[in-house]
Amino acid sequence: MSLRIGVVLPEINESTLRLAAQVGATDIVGNVPAGPGTHPLHGTGEPVADFAALLHTQQQIADAGLTWAVVESLMIPDRVKFGQAGRDEDIENWCRSIRNIGAAGIPIVCYHWMTVYGHFRTSHTRRVRGGALSTAYNHDLMRHAPYTEHGEVSQETLWASLEYFLRAVVPVAEEAGVKLAMHPDDPPLSPIRGLGRIMISPDNFQRLIDLVPSPSNGITFCQGCFSEMGCDIPAVLKHFGEQDKVFFAHFRNLRGTTTDFYETFHDTGQVDMVAVMRAFYDLGFQYPIRPDHVPALEGEDRDSPGYSLLGRLYAIGFMKGLMLAVEKDLETIP
Numbered sequence: 001m002s003l004r005i006g007v008v009l010p011e012i013n014e015s016t017l018r019l020a021a022q023v024g025a026t027d028i029v030g031n032v033p034a035g036p037g038t039h040p041l042h043g044t045g046e047p048v049a050d051f052a053a054l055l056h057t058q059q060q061i062a063d064a065g066l067t068w069a070v071v072e073s074l075m076i077p078d079r080v081k082f083g084q085a086g087r088d089e090d091i092e093n094w095c096r097s098i099r100n101i102g103a104a105g106i107p108i109v110c111y112h113w114m115t116v117y118g119h120f121r122t123s124h125t126r127r128v129r130g131g132a133l134s135t136a137y138n139h140d141l142m143r144h145a146p147y148t149e150h151g152e153v154s155q156e157t158l159w160a161s162l163e164y165f166l167r168a169v170v171p172v173a174e175e176a177g178v179k180l181a182m183h184p185d186d187p188p189l190s191p192i193r194g195l196g197r198i199m200i201s202p203d204n205f206q207r208l209i210d211l212v213p214s215p216s217n218g219i220t221f222c223q224g225c226f227s228e229m230g231c232d233i234p235a236v237l238k239h240f241g242e243q244d245k246v247f248f249a250h251f252r253n254l255r256g257t258t259t260d261f262y263e264t265f266h267d268t269g270q271v272d273m274v275a276v277m278r279a280f281y282d283l284g285f286q287y288p289i290r291p292d293h294v295p296a297l298e299g300e301d302r303d304s305p306g307y308s309l310l311g312r313l314y315a316i317g318f319m320k321g322l323m324l325a326v327e328k329d330l331e332t333i334p
Helices: 014-022 051-063 087-101 153-175 202-211 223-228 233-241 273-283 309-329
Strands: 004-007 027-030 067-072 108-111 125-127 133-138 178-181 218-220 246-251 254-257 260-263 288-291
Touching: 004 067, 004 309, 027 288, 051 067, 051 087, 067 288, 087 153, 108 246, 125 260, 153 178, 153 202, 153 218, 178 246, 202 218, 202 233, 218 223, 218 233, 223 233, 223 246, 223 254, 233 246, 233 273, 246 273, 273 309, 288 309
Parallel strands: 004 027, 004 288, 027 067, 067 108, 108 178, 178 218, 218 246, 246 288
Antiparallel strands: 125 133, 133 260, 254 260
């Protein structure tokens, strides 16, 4: 058995798809492509993923010999998460997007429950090996940060709105043949700037799964975030994987604690990457795994910190090497 390696590309075109195939990726992880016009949520003229644009991109990827496995971070308006007026319209639009994604043959949607901003770092210029630039978070720098315009938002508010959302969208996802994979809050701290955050512990992820039990309700196993939580990564992966609730995985490494950490090359962090890779094989993991945040190498464009292309290619090579080593080791076991 060999694992499926996914990759996020800076853009999807014939050149980048050939590059993905050449380095051994099997799956593409992408955002919703633009349909007619533009929209701040996900590039379409309406706040709904355009079916034709999805289908054309899916076929372009398939014609290149790859699979579009995951739509990552299909955006959810904050008024849904805050439980505000207008959320029902937003949820219905999200459900329409899920139906279109399923109809286009894309099986997984990665989403998150962070408000106002997604993953947050206090530095995008932390030096790591050879002077490569990485990202870091130091909570001491945020303790006196001003509240956002939304003031204080409690965890209770977010749990209530999440349950409301899941009860509406999970049946739609089931019908559409789409699995919903919740990503952890990054960093897994609450509150930040007055905003509660709830996807911050394994217990809370189990609560998510139990809120609306369904084959379509699961998680994105971002091992970097679970490492930020201080978890035993193989043990947590086993816990959720044996429930078949890990629908997608992010493979990254870091050093530090929940309140003070920085991201590293995949081979220089604190996570035992060999043990984690072995845990994926022990599960018989059938879903895509993609390299996550990486340092920027010399000469790279740094418009999207953590998502430089050369760093991702290096990470895929590292993952392929780990996979080969684990597979060879498994061959020797009677």
